[in-house]
Amino acid sequence: MSNVRLALAAAAFAALVLPARAEPVAATPIPKKIERTVGKLQAQAASSDQALDLVKDLVTNVGPRQAATEAEARARQWAVDRLTTLGFKNVRVEPFTMTAWRRVKDEVVILTPxxxxxxxxxxxxxxxxxxxxxxxxxxxxxxxxxxxxxxxxxxxxxxxxxxxxxxxxxxxxxxxxxxxxxxxxxxxxxxxxxxxxxxxxxxxxxxxxxxxxxxxxxxxxxxxxxxxxxxxxxxxxxxxxVRARVDIQTETISDAPSGNVIAELPGREKPDEIVLLGAHLDSWDITPGAQDDGAGVGVIMAAGKLIEQLPRNPKRTIRLVLFGAEEQGLLGAQAYAKAHAADLPKHVLAFEPDSGAGAVRAFSTKFPAEKLGYGAAMRKAIGETDGDNTARGSSDVSVLAGAGVPVVDILVDMSAYFDIHHTVQDTPDRIVPENLRQQTSAYATIAYIAAESGWVFK
Ligand SMILES: [Zn+2]
CATH class of the missing domain: 3.50.30.30 (Glucose Oxidase; domain 1)
Known part of the structure; x- marks a missing residue:
């Protein structure tokens, strides 16, 4: 066997036993000044239960808030009031209409045996x-x-x-x-x-x-x-x-009002460039929705508030969007994408917590290959090692991903989430406070880096 053939055979053998594995991408260095500010944000997040307090506030003062109901309208008013008090700017409601659905009766009875x-x-x-x-x-x-x-x-x-x-x-x-x-x-x-x-x-x-x-x-x-x-x-x-009787009565209402609540920390240098943090305000009718998605609402409001307390706003605008009618088919996200079609190209990054109040376990991106160093830097900044480049954007944000907006997913442990999801058990007492502090820290970190660094993710 010639040396060349020997080398080829050895290479083929190596390929067989050592499958080609992408080298981990080196993290792009985060500028020192940004790193210091991130450290401060994380220290504050670690000692604050503001996210959980907001969840309790929402659940206690509004309760279940199904899309296009009077309760969802009260949730929007709650959000406008709290966001204004917290110091966010340009707080507003963007209304849309939808075909609403109501449960009137749901009865299932086994008759025999x-x-x-x-x-x-x-x-x-x-x-x-x-x-x-x-x-x-x-x-x-x-x-x-x-x-x-x-x-x-x-x-x-x-x-x-x-x-x-x-x-x-x-x-x-x-x-x-x-x-x-x-x-x-x-x-x-x-x-x-x-x-x-x-x-x-x-x-x-x-x-x-x-x-x-x-x-x-x-x-x-x-x-x-x-x-x-x-x-x-x-x-x-x-x-x-087995014989049974099913008696289900429901109603649908066309052109019922819903809406998205928007609030901003205007960028000090590039206010037209937007880092979007989403969450959804609505819940199903039978649940207080403490984790779905009260937790997401609390996390992004608390994360935004941490950044609002800095001596100056980041370069880019941080925009919070509390979507309406997520549960009924991402209708708020679709309305947002339509209303903001012209400025979607200026959306630098979008992400959303909507997977419950578990501990953070991974960080994924959806960036072009040459931008993965930014993803690696962000992953490291929130102290995670797991994750890949297959992010799709959580619920509402997936609609924006579909329209070309770069997205990341801060992934959390969902082992216990479906014990409470869309049920009467989705109450604040089932939230582990430390997990929400951790989520708030991660959202504040990623939002601040994206808004201050000037990095472009597409
Ligand atoms: Zn949800």
Whole structure:
């Protein structure tokens, strides 16, 4: 074997046993002055519970605040009042209208063999309807879709699939499929109503959430039932036929008012360049929404306040956007992207906390390869080592990412989030104060670096 062939063989062997691994990108040095200010911001964040106090304030004074309701309007007024008091500038509401949905009645009763009323909750945008029929159980939407129409026609479908608990929240994406597709798949096969095992990891409480909007998607009455009651129903079905009554009444209201609340720390040198921190003000009707997304609201307001207290504003504008109607399909984010289409190219960076009040665990970017040094610097600045370049932008901010705005994700531990998400249990007492201090510190750090450094992320 020639030396060349030997070398090639050795290289091929090395490639086989040592898969090509990208070298970690070196962090771009952060200017000393910025680093010092970041140190001060982080020290203050570590000793302040302002984010949690704001969550308690929102939950106590406003409560559940479903999109396009009087309660959501009170949440906007709460935000305008607090942001003004905290010293933010250009505080305003940008209104938009939407088709609102209201829960009027959600009743699911097992009739035979064992009469029992279940604590069911209609899914968002469920149609109104009554059905009294036999229940047919499937373990997944795929199994429902593969079933013959005759197995589903004139029956109530029950999708009995348990959601997986994971730190990344990956189980939610999988579980969301049954919430979105159970209705349309059941309707196509001539079924009467659809019940799903709750999209959540708690045993007793039911999670609501979007089914889908309009058309065939909302054609059926659809509801979720708790894990505990799903177990009971599955046990009954294992013994023989089960008949149930589903009575769900809802209403939709067209052109109902919602809105986004905006507040700023105007940039001292480049006020037209915007670093956007988002969160959503609305919650589902059945939950106080302390973590979804009261925590996000508290974190970005507290992070912004820390920067407001500095002797001078950063070079670029820091803009807080408290979106309306996130839960009902990112409608506030869509309204914002439309209203600000002309200045979106001036949005330097956008990010949003909307994954609950877990501890920070990673930092991801979505930057071009030659800008990854900035991402590495930011990751280091918040004391994280994990993360990659596949950020998509949390909820509302994903809409801005789709319009070309650079985004980052400050990722948090979501292991316990789906115990409370979209349920009556989403209360402030379940928030670990240290986690919100940590999130506030990370948001203040990234916002300040992005607004003061002049770095460009696209
Ligand atoms: Zn949310």
């Amino acid at each position: 064992t009469p029992m009323k279940l604590g069911a909750r209609a899914l968002g945008y469920s149609a109104s309807g009554k059905a009294e029929a036999e229940i047919v159980r499937f373990t997944s939407v795929a199994e429902l879709k593969a079933a013959p129409d005759s197995a589903v026609r004139d029956k109530i479908v029950f999708i009995d699939e348990r959601m997986e608990r994971t730190p990344t929240g990956a189980g939610y994406a999988a579980a969301g499929i049954k919430r979105r597709e159970c209705g349309p798949a059941t309707a196509l096969k001539g079924g009467l109503a659809c019940l799903i095992r709750t999209v959540g990891t708690t045993e007793r409480f039911v999670n609501t959430g979007m089914m889908s909007r309009g058309g065939l998607m909302g054609a059926l009455p659809a509801a979720a039932i708790s894990n505990e009651e799903s177990d009971a129903l599955a046990a009954l079905l294992a013994k023989g036929p």
